[in-house]
Amino acid sequence: MDIANRSGSSPSTEAEIINVSRRHFIQGVGGLALGLYLGPVLAAAAKHGAASFEPNAFVRIAPDGTVTVIAKHVEVGQGTYTGLATLVAEELDADWSRVRVEGAPADASRYKNLFYGAQVTGGSTAMANSFEQMRKAGATARAMLVSAAARQWKVSPDSLTVSNGVVHHAASGRQAGFGQLAAAAARLPVPSEVKLKDPKDFILIGKLNVPRKDSTDKTDGRALFTQDVKLPGMLVAIVAHPPRFGATVKSVDASKAQEIPGVVAVVPYAGTAHTFGGVAVLAKNTWVAKKGRDALDVQWDDSQSFKLGSDEILAQYRQMASRPGQVARQAGDVDAAFAKPARLIEADYAFPYLAHAAMEPMNCLVRLEDGRCEIWNGEQAQTIDQFALAKQLGLAPEKISITQLYAGGSFGRRASTFSDYLSEAVAVAQAAAKQGVNAPIKLVWTREEDTRGGYYRPLFFHRARLSLDPAGKLVGWHQHLVGQSILTGTPLEQFGVKDGIDSVSVEGAGEPYDIPNRRIELSTPLASGVPVLWFRSVGHTHTAFATETLIDEAAVAAGKDPVEFRRPLLAKHPRHWGVLQLAAEKAGWGTKLAPGAAGERRGRGIAVHESFNSYVAQVAEVTVKPDGSFKVDRVVCAVDCGLAINPDVIKAQMEGGIGFGLAAALHGAITLKDGVVEQSNFHDYQVLRINEMPAVEVHIVPSAEKPTGVGEPGVPPIAPAVANAVFAATGHRIRTLPFGEQLKS
Amino acid sequence: MVKFTINGKAHSFDGDLAMPLLWYLRDELAMTGTKYGCGMALCGACTVHLDGQSVRSCVTPVSAADGKKITTIEGVDAERIGRAVQAAWRKLQVVQCGYCQSGQIMTATALLAANKNPSDADIDAAMSGNICRCATYVRIRAAIHEAARSLA
Numbered sequence: 001m002d003i004a005n006r007s008g009s010s011p012s013t014e015a016e017i018i019n020v021s022r023r024h025f026i027q028g029v030g031g032l033a034l035g036l037y038l039g040p041v042l043a044a045a046a047k048h049g050a051a052s053f054e055p056n057a058f059v060r061i062a063p064d065g066t067v068t069v070i071a072k073h074v075e076v077g078q079g080t081y082t083g084l085a086t087l088v089a090e091e092l093d094a095d096w097s098r099v100r101v102e103g104a105p106a107d108a109s110r111y112k113n114l115f116y117g118a119q120v121t122g123g124s125t126a127m128a129n130s131f132e133q134m135r136k137a138g139a140t141a142r143a144m145l146v147s148a149a150a151r152q153w154k155v156s157p158d159s160l161t162v163s164n165g166v167v168h169h170a171a172s173g174r175q176a177g178f179g180q181l182a183a184a185a186a187r188l189p190v191p192s193e194v195k196l197k198d199p200k201d202f203i204l205i206g207k208l209n210v211p212r213k214d215s216t217d218k219t220d221g222r223a224l225f226t227q228d229v230k231l232p233g234m235l236v237a238i239v240a241h242p243p244r245f246g247a248t249v250k251s252v253d254a255s256k257a258q259e260i261p262g263v264v265a266v267v268p269y270a271g272t273a274h275t276f277g278g279v280a281v282l283a284k285n286t287w288v289a290k291k292g293r294d295a296l297d298v299q300w301d302d303s304q305s306f307k308l309g310s311d312e313i314l315a316q317y318r319q320m321a322s323r324p325g326q327v328a329r330q331a332g333d334v335d336a337a338f339a340k341p342a343r344l345i346e347a348d349y350a351f352p353y354l355a356h357a358a359m360e361p362m363n364c365l366v367r368l369e370d371g372r373c374e375i376w377n378g379e380q381a382q383t384i385d386q387f388a389l390a391k392q393l394g395l396a397p398e399k400i401s402i403t404q405l406y407a408g409g410s411f412g413r414r415a416s417t418f419s420d421y422l423s424e425a426v427a428v429a430q431a432a433a434k435q436g437v438n439a440p441i442k443l444v445w446t447r448e449e450d451t452r453g454g455y456y457r458p459l460f461f462h463r464a465r466l467s468l469d470p471a472g473k474l475v476g477w478h479q480h481l482v483g484q485s486i487l488t489g490t491p492l493e494q495f496g497v498k499d500g501i502d503s504v505s506v507e508g509a510g511e512p513y514d515i516p517n518r519r520i521e522l523s524t525p526l527a528s529g530v531p532v533l534w535f536r537s538v539g540h541t542h543t544a545f546a547t548e549t550l551i552d553e554a555a556v557a558a559g560k561d562p563v564e565f566r567r568p569l570l571a572k573h574p575r576h577w578g579v580l581q582l583a584a585e586k587a588g589w590g591t592k593l594a595p596g597a598a599g600e601r602r603g604r605g606i607a608v609h610e611s612f613n614s615y616v617a618q619v620a621e622v623t624v625k626p627d628g629s630f631k632v633d634r635v636v637c638a639v640d641c642g643l644a645i646n647p648d649v650i651k652a653q654m655e656g657g658i659g660f661g662l663a664a665a666l667h668g669a670i671t672l673k674d675g676v677v678e679q680s681n682f683h684d685y686q687v688l689r690i691n692e693m694p695a696v697e698v699h700i701v702p703s704a705e706k707p708t709g710v711g712e713p714g715v716p717p718i719a720p721a722v723a724n725a726v727f728a729a730t731g732h733r734i735r736t737l738p739f740g741e742q743l744k745s
Numbered sequence: 746m747v748k749f750t751i752n753g754k755a756h757s758f759d760g761d762l763a764m765p766l767l768w769y770l771r772d773e774l775a776m777t778g779t780k781y782g783c784g785m786a787l788c789g790a791c792t793v794h795l796d797g798q799s800v801r802s803c804v805t806p807v808s809a810a811d812g813k814k815i816t817t818i819e820g821v822d823a824e825r826i827g828r829a830v831q832a833a834w835r836k837l838q839v840v841q842c843g844y845c846q847s848g849q850i851m852t853a854t855a856l857l858a859a860n861k862n863p864s865d866a867d868i869d870a871a872m873s874g875n876i877c878r879c880a881t882y883v884r885i886r887a888a889i890h891e892a893a894r895s896l897a
């Protein structure tokens with residue numbers, strides 16, 4: 001079946017489209033030079049032989065014995081292709097080296113996230129929601145292969161064993177590979193019940209020698225990202241966006257652009273309340289399209305645009321914090337706790353907008369043809385996008401197909417609540433069609449559009465006060481958070497907003513400490529013109545910072561060691577305490593740090609935080625130079641994510657999460673002036689570089705609890721751990737992020 | 746008209762010679778292993794070798810390659826150092842999203858060609874022009890040491 005005939009709601013079992021490395025393309029078409037064109041390749045690749053065995057939507061076994069796992073979650077680097085395949089292969093007793101992975105098409109009926117009921121990758125849920133589902137998929141296939149062998153050999157299924165993709169009959173010495181049994185297994189009924197392994201029998205889950213499935217293709221340049229896909233006749237669209245959110249095209253002089261050889265069309269297109277309108281220049285070659293875009297002379301209508309700067313926004317938030325907000329959580333008698341505090345700690349925190357800045361800038365390939373819309377994209381939210389694009393095009397959602405590609409990072413950006421960049425790609429294609437240009441169109445944002453494209457981690461302001469009693473016990477915690485809601489007004493509002501309180505605005509604030517009197521307040525500014533979105537670990541990016549630096553301040557005020565100070569406050573939270581203790585022990589907490597060079601000050605800081613049901617503690621060691629510059633030398637990290645499915649991927653996610661969190665802590669800031677984003681590329685929106693990366697040591701708590709996520713939970717503790725270490729070294733409290741040059745003043 | 750070799754194969758081009766090599770490779774030749782990340786020599790995703798030297802192809806016009814040998818990620822395994830770097834990357838499971846890794850491998854290969862046994866400080870200095878937003882830096886350092894060991 002050709003991809004052109006696919007529909008989202010009634011997909012053929014043969015229609016899984018390969019995700020998508022050029023090696024497979026080349027196989028699929030017998031060596032078409034470099035797999036240049038996707039169209040014919042997909043058609044060829046979709047023709048899996050009739051002898052393939054597909055017991056369910058997640059496994060396919062070819063006559064040559066290759067096991068293909070169909071991944072319902074997108075691989076953005078977090079290792080989900082490897083994790084999902086591990087779960088299937090474990091129960092299948094497959095040969096890991098013969099397992100490959102394809103991205104699933106958009107089809108929530110088969111590929112929904114079981115926690116969300118929609119096809120979404122997010123909230124660090126991939127392993128948690130798939131743990132049983134994928135194992136059952138593998139176990140089902142295994143049972144059918146065993147039945148097929150038992151019938152052929154006329155023996156009892158119980159007398160057969162399976163290992164490394166081969167079914168054995170010990171008594172007779174007979175054996176057959178999965179490929180040899182595939183055709184026969186395909187004719188058997190699918191069992192409704194299957195038995196899963198006892199965890200003590202796992203041979204892949206929890207083991208260290210299970211390499212990533214995407215490692216080879218990502219080290220030889222073959223892995224295909226949206227940026228790399230090309231359809232016959234495809235045009236690249238490079239766009240001019242308005243400098244301010246909410247501005248529209250007033251007029252455009254395209255004469256210079258149209259003179260550039262290779263420019264095919266100049267296409268103004270309308271935006272919506274949530275997506276940019278602008279002017280697209282279409283060409284076969286990205287460079288030509290960019291030259292054309294740079295030659296445009298566009299006048300913008302700024303009458304409706306957003307014109308505030310970050311300083312003004314922050315000033316407004318400060319004012320809002322001095323008026324009562326909505327109470328998100330409350331316990332005890334907070335006013336009484338602050339009536340006569342023995343020690344009072346007061347602190348204001350400011351957190352800027354942050355851009356995800358994935359290495360692959362946003363892009364999306366769209367083909368509008370015959371009342372259908374085909375999308376090629378690496379993305380986290382297929383169901384949301386199907387519905388949004390269907391509405392935009394006046395089509396049924398099943399007329400929107402999405403081929404899943406690798407994403408060059410995402411960090412939440414490719415889970416766009418308003419499908420912003422996909423919707424823009426469709427708007428460009430629609431406008432082009434009106435001009436008679438009916439080609440597949442790949443919208444490609446340059447780094448500048450990506451940096452200025454909004455959908456940022458929202459700017460937040462917190463005002464906090466803590467009250468300690470004469471014995472140094474923490475008795476009052478009052479924290480007021482002010483910032484835009486990520487969920488309000490989106491299709492997901494009903495899932496996270498209750499009585500006007502967006503749960504992700506306050507998630508993690510003050511948690512989980514056992515404090516008798518506590519109030520968490522929230523003020524949510526009405527719609528601002530700056531679009532906001534989740535950003536790797538979402539609300540925890542700011543709540544963990546405030547919470548964990550406040551606790552450190554309280555410990556210091558009480559004259560206690562920060563780890564010991566937490567002990568009674570975590571009495572009901574053994575998993576927090578477990579990672580905290582483990583990180584402290586492995587880091588040599590309480591021992592003296594080796595001194596730095598003359599004039600250098602060194603310090604150690606600790607933080608612990610739960611997010612997405614995983615528990616992470618980190619100890620950071622810093623060296624502050626005489627000029628106030630500083631370096632994070634080493635981070636010791638302990639993680640409890642339940643049963644560890646792939647320990648090496650977990651380690652990698654902690655390492656990467658630490659680096660990502662450190663980038664935000666040290667440098668990350670999107671600022672606006674008169675509504676214009678001041679940053680544009682990596683020189684002024686700095687991310688972490690290798691010379692700033694600390695040595696990282698990761699320890700995983702052995703656990704038999706249900707597996708939980710690791711993509712995000714490594715991020716929240718690092719910024720407060722570093723801030724606490726800087727305090728230990730210098731006595732200086734950082735309460736405004738990023739750190740920037742604050743220690744130099 | 747300019748002439749050069751790419752991964753050992755002769756090519757000539759007489760189009761827009763100001764076009765950055767990056768877009769020539771990606772859009773004219775469909776060699777998409779070399780990535781676009783910034784277009785301003787800030788991120789290293791587009792790194793290729795020109796006569797063995799690392800260059801940022803996003804700011805290198807095609808004209809600058811005239812008469813030269815271009816090596817890209819697709820051809821880096823033709824030489825021993827490139828193969829060792831790729832093998833070390835796989836052994837230590839460096840990649841995450843993978844988008845930066847072609848550039849990382851090209852820069853690391855050039856580093857090891859110039860310095861057989863780089864220290865951490867050498868690695869940081871040579872690699873700091875290559876951004877990895879997934880922050881695979883711990884493993885990049887370790888993999889360069891591993892490749893150096895395997896080549897010794």
Ligand code: FES
Nearest residue numbers: 782783786789803
């Ligand atoms: S794309 Fe060339 S250095 Fe970033």
Ligand code: FES
Nearest residue numbers: 842843877878879
């Ligand atoms: S692996 Fe994702 S940017 Fe480096």
